[in-house]
Amino acid sequence: MTKLKNNNPPYIKLKDNARTVMCDMMIALVPLYIMAYFYYGARAIALGIVSVLCCFGLDLLLSFLRVRKINYRDFTSIITGLIIPLFMPASIHYGIVIVADIFAILVAKQVFGGTGNNVFNPAAAGIAFATISFADKIFMYPIPLDAHLPIFSNEIAGLVQAPSAILKFGGIPTTEISDMLFGNFPGPMGATNILVMLSCFAFLLIRRTARPHATVAYLITCAILGGIFSRADMGFFLSSIFELFSGTLLFGGIYLLNEPTTVPTRNISKIIFGVLAGALTILFRHIGAFEQQFVFVILICNSFVGIMDYLTEIYYAKKRSEAKNELNSNQKVS
Amino acid sequence: MKLFDTVKGVYLDQQKEPALSRDIVKFISHSENIETISCPKVQDDKYTLNELIDIAKEAEIVDDHDGKMLYRKLRTAKKRKILYIIGDAVDDEPYISSQLNPLLKMQEEVCGGLKYIKQAFDNAETYFTVYKHIFDIETQIPKEIDGIEVRKVGGRYPVEGVNANIQTKDSLIIGVGALIFLYRAITKGEKQKTTFITVGGNCIGNPCNLEVSVGMPIMTVIERCGLAQNPNRIVIGGAMAGINIIDPEKTLVTKYTGSVLCFKDNEKDRNFECINCGRCERQCPADLNPMLIYKSIKIGKDKNAIFLGAFDCIGCGVCSYICPSKLDVSYEIQSFKQKTMPQGGTDEDDEA
Numbered sequence: 001m002t003k004l005k006n007n008n009p010p011y012i013k014l015k016d017n018a019r020t021v022m023c024d025m026m027i028a029l030v031p032l033y034i035m036a037y038f039y040y041g042a043r044a045i046a047l048g049i050v051s052v053l054c055c056f057g058l059d060l061l062l063s064f065l066r067v068r069k070i071n072y073r074d075f076t077s078i079i080t081g082l083i084i085p086l087f088m089p090a091s092i093h094y095g096i097v098i099v100a101d102i103f104a105i106l107v108a109k110q111v112f113g114g115t116g117n118n119v120f121n122p123a124a125a126g127i128a129f130a131t132i133s134f135a136d137k138i139f140m141y142p143i144p145l146d147a148h149l150p151i152f153s154n155e156i157a158g159l160v161q162a163p164s165a166i167l168k169f170g171g172i173p174t175t176e177i178s179d180m181l182f183g184n185f186p187g188p189m190g191a192t193n194i195l196v197m198l199s200c201f202a203f204l205l206i207r208r209t210a211r212p213h214a215t216v217a218y219l220i221t222c223a224i225l226g227g228i229f230s231r232a233d234m235g236f237f238l239s240s241i242f243e244l245f246s247g248t249l250l251f252g253g254i255y256l257l258n259e260p261t262t263v264p265t266r267n268i269s270k271i272i273f274g275v276l277a278g279a280l281t282i283l284f285r286h287i288g289a290f291e292q293q294f295v296f297v298i299l300i301c302n303s304f305v306g307i308m309d310y311l312t313e314i315y316y317a318k319k320r321s322e323a324k325n326e327l328n329s330n331q332k333v334s
Numbered sequence: 335m336k337l338f339d340t341v342k343g344v345y346l347d348q349q350k351e352p353a354l355s356r357d358i359v360k361f362i363s364h365s366e367n368i369e370t371i372s373c374p375k376v377q378d379d380k381y382t383l384n385e386l387i388d389i390a391k392e393a394e395i396v397d398d399h400d401g402k403m404l405y406r407k408l409r410t411a412k413k414r415k416i417l418y419i420i421g422d423a424v425d426d427e428p429y430i431s432s433q434l435n436p437l438l439k440m441q442e443e444v445c446g447g448l449k450y451i452k453q454a455f456d457n458a459e460t461y462f463t464v465y466k467h468i469f470d471i472e473t474q475i476p477k478e479i480d481g482i483e484v485r486k487v488g489g490r491y492p493v494e495g496v497n498a499n500i501q502t503k504d505s506l507i508i509g510v511g512a513l514i515f516l517y518r519a520i521t522k523g524e525k526q527k528t529t530f531i532t533v534g535g536n537c538i539g540n541p542c543n544l545e546v547s548v549g550m551p552i553m554t555v556i557e558r559c560g561l562a563q564n565p566n567r568i569v570i571g572g573a574m575a576g577i578n579i580i581d582p583e584k585t586l587v588t589k590y591t592g593s594v595l596c597f598k599d600n601e602k603d604r605n606f607e608c609i610n611c612g613r614c615e616r617q618c619p620a621d622l623n624p625m626l627i628y629k630s631i632k633i634g635k636d637k638n639a640i641f642l643g644a645f646d647c648i649g650c651g652v653c654s655y656i657c658p659s660k661l662d663v664s665y666e667i668q669s670f671k672q673k674t675m676p677q678g679g680t681d682e683d684d685e686a
């Protein structure tokens with residue numbers, strides 16, 4: 001018999017392990033790449049592969065340099081590598097994607113301590129850096145189903161602006177709502193397919209990887225405030241639909257608000273987090289400089305997570321001490 | 335605030351087959367001297383409570399429901415007015431079926447023992463209790479056995495399963511094994527020299543329930559059932575709160591053992607850190623946040639851990655069971671509690 005070890009109770013564990021949680025998020029991102037291939041050709045998939053290899057390799061190299069135990073089954077950097085190209089147009093230069101990857105892994109993740117210890121969302125930090133540095137190239141999109149994009153060359157012509165730019169200038173977009181549901185309009189590679197994103201969210205809810213509290217509170221706040229404060233003369237219902245469907249609002253609300261490390265844990269804190277993010281998104285859309293600024297909103301909200309957790313724990317500690325005092329007084333009386 | 339509250343606790347993965355549907359096997363070592371007890375002959379086969387207490391004391395019967403001697407339980411029950419007598423066959427821990435299996439396979443002895451106790455307590459009401467949420471069971475549990483009703487109790491671990499089996503003032507709960515040994519003591523005059531245990535786990539080739547004589551080494555019991563692969567750990571007493579043994583050749587089976595389980599797990603799955611997924615906080619029955627308490631203990635901030643409620647932990651183990659990174663959350667909190675909690679009778683106790 002081999003040598004037996006000392007272990008601690010309980011001696012059985014559930015069959016799910018950490019790879020299950022990470023693989024669920026990866027499975028929910030793959031349909032967006034399939035839709036991007038359908039609209040824009042093979043360049044979309046090539047961008048995804050380059051980004052994933054860069055992120056995963058850099059993460060392993062930096063863990064080795066920090067003298068930590070290398071874990072080849074840690075897939076969180078692969079998820080970051082899959083999310084970053086989906087924020088950008090399909091005609092983007094390869095160098096911009098690699099620059100965003102390096103900033104995301106090096107500055108926003110490894111400097112703070114690696115997996116599980118980061119304060120800010122690394123994908124959001126990488127996109128924010130790329131937006132500020134290359135502002136004129138990130139917001140020009142190719143037309144879907146008509147694009148004929150070359151796979152490896154970086155010189156592309158014939159780019160247009162998205163409906164979110166039209167809203168910024170105070171006009172009413174001319175795209176049909178059925179086109180917007182299926183993704184047949186120019187926009188970021190992954191953020192245009194509304195129906196596919198909603199079904200991936202339903203998959204994450206059924207698998208219990210994501211909880212509905214943060215995303216649902218966020219979407220309800222955005223819909224109500226976007227309808228009240230419309231940027232053009234459109235009416236409540238139409239304005240709220242255009243605000244929800246244009247830009248990276250829905251994509252960020254599903255994938256970035258459900259990243260487990262950078263979001264508060266308790267259900268009450270998640271609802272407050274969603275409401276705060278929704279209010280800030282609509283505010284930035286009115287007074288912000290760029291046409292899509294969800295990544296800046298989420299970086300601001302990530303810095304408040306520690307305080308929200310602390311205040312919620314104070315509330316629960318008070319409830320526990322009140323229950324104990326009530327029990328003690330009941331025992332003294334009887 | 336009860337707006338979004340859900341029921342806490344988790345349904346454990348009960349892998350009781352194939353041990354549950356097999357017959358009980360006897361595995362007894364023969365000894366030279368056969369001891370018997372003297373049993374008074376009574377008319378109409380009815381024994382009074384004092385006679386039953388004497389028989390149970392001579393036969394040294396141990397109750398497998400809570401580990402107490404049977405004669406002491408009957409003696410304290412003399413002072414109360416008993417309305418219900420419950421035969422306990424609730425096996426709500428995974429792999430274990432050492433109470434349910436004898437109930438289904440040795441029905442005559444169980445019902446005989448229960449009827450003797452019923453007549454001693456002025457014909458109180460009797461029934462058996464059985465756990466409801468065994469999803470992979472192959473035999474059907476009957477609705478009544480020999481005229482006695484079989485009731486199903488259910489609940490998630492640990493909240494409702496524990497509450498269903500608490501002894502109230504007017505009820506008496508006795509395990510099924512003790513009933514069998516009481517019947518044998520009255521009819522054949524035998525002392526209790528054996529016990530019922532389950533042998534299971536993912537390393538055993540032939541999982542089954544055995545009737546083993548007390549004093550047999552655990553290695554012999556494991557070899558009787560056959561090993562399919564070499565185990566990493568051997569556990570007795572239950573998978574959630576049992577004892578880990580290191581030397582199976584020198585540890586012996588006692589009347590309090592209950593089960594022997596052998597496991598093997600993949601070691602490469604133990605390299606992960608906490609990814610803040612929040613599953614432990616969702617299922618905690620005491621409304622704590624085990625994730626933050628674990629991190630405070632690891633860093634060394636004791637006051638933070640006490641503020642977050644480390645002394646209110648009930649030690650159920652659901653957070654460790656459900657953690658995808660396979661961390662020992664519950665064990666760390668319990669060992670912190672033992673080191674830091676002020677002991678009763680000292681000066682610190684007056685301050686706390």
